[in-house]
Amino acid sequence: MTAWAAHVTVATVVEKDGKFLFVEEYSEGITHTVFNQPAGHVECGESIIQAAVRETMEETGHAVEVDALLGIYTYTPPMFPDRTYFRFCFLAHVLEYFPEAELDQGIIGPKWMTLDELQETARARSPLVIKAVKDALAGQKYPLSLIYEHQNSPLISNLDA
Template sequence: MKRFIPHVTVATVVEDQGRFLLVEEHAEGRVVLNQPAGHLEADESLLQAALRETLEETGWEVELTGVTGIYLYTAPANGVTYQRVCFAARPLRHHPELALDHGIIGPRWLTRDELETRSAQWRSVLVARCIDDYLAGPPYPLELIREPTWLT
């Protein structure tokens, strides 16, 4: 029997005055929109991963303010199952001089309505689901995430 191993990922919903920080990127041969998101790395906490991925993909430093939700998603394109921990965050400062990750076109600030008009570009249904869960609020406290003390 083949062992099932989901990929652990993080994402952030960053909101500023009704607009959400998204990433426009190349994925699976097309241009898509996603939250700043990526895989958890070895010896990294979920919180550290969310901060790192947001900075690497958008050039924005953020402050995590809560947990929006935990999601399981199997991508139809490759059959891989992802466990996504999505955080709420607020923007602190932008570093436009930073080189963004490979494949990233750039950060985009969109309202929920603007995002809806671009639904064909969503990387997955989780793009809207995470924002909608954030808007339904309030987020769960960050203390929901129990991490080993050696990671903090």
């Protein structure tokens, strides 16, 4: 039996003119492309907010500023019962778009859609994708001050001690 593993991930929900920023991508174990929020794993030495900003840029070419914590979500995919993802999801807004940015491997590109358009595709990567958009539309948000990240690493900057 494989040992259980926790994965710390981040995602951003970015809304503009009634549409949300999604990423069309390939996903492990799935034969067709799926839609996800810009999302990924936290890397060694970075804060979860830094990870959210980095992942959004790497997957969409959009530089963003994080505004609030949308929520903390967990998910254990049925095809991988030995993995649980702890997803810190943030609300963010676009600062600038770099259409020529090189995107991460496996990413087809960014796509702006409404919640209805996303649901019509039936290709949300996980139930968390739709849940996060619904929470954003409901006005759910928490101040970033709710998060405290102790600064042990010189790589983590811009955090209050």
